[in-house]
């Protein structure tokens with residue numbers, strides 16, 4: 001089985017207006033040759049504009065969440081089909097800010113993964129432990145439990161990635177040590193192989209949590225790290241490009 005192609009995805013979270021598309025265009029313009037796939041995931045309001053701005057470039061566009069249902073009376077929510085229609089090809093699901101702030105369970109995340117597959121979107125499924133869970137020695141059990149609960153069997157044979165994002169490392173400037181990252185990524189890989197057989201080796205496992213140009217090379221070259229999900233550092237083209245160049 002060959003090594004999965006690395007994916008570097010930027011999560012703009014609830015940041016950005018149309019003027020911010022200049023940063024997205026600068027990423028595409030500065031990309032050069034890279035072995036990585038690159039994606040930017042803006043707010044739903046910007047997906048269509050960004051997809052238009054990045055058409056004919058190597059930078060893909062993704063959503064940050066979707067509703068499981070394809071349509072209906074769900075005020076304020078966005079369906080996977082709408083995200084796809086706006087020009088996205090990927091979608092982040094189960095981000096810890098959704099799990100914590102919106103009560104998303106593994107079962108709900110799994111239903112959103114099915115919605116993404118139905119719509120033809122490639123899911124990036126996020127998992128990660130809190131600081132309390134890490135201190136209690138529960139990180140591996142929590143993360144592998146989230147993988148089992150959030151990834152439906154229907155992912156077999158489909159393109160997707162898992163993003164390991166320790167909750168305590170997101171936006172804090174803190175990162176786990178490289179051996180800590182490797183320990184979790186190996187446990188995720190073993191779980192994917194248990195669930196999907198040898199096909200469980202085909203998808204990249206991204207690391208996310210305070211990745212920046214200065215720590216990207218060490219993180220991205222760690223065992224079983226197949227890319228990064230980047231928050232704050234994805235808002236500035238120069239920083240995001242610095243991370244992509246570290247692949």
Ligand code: PEP
Nearest residue numbers: 170171208209210231232
């Ligand atoms: C994220 O929220 O997905 C993330 C990784 O954020 P940051 O890079 O800012 O820690």
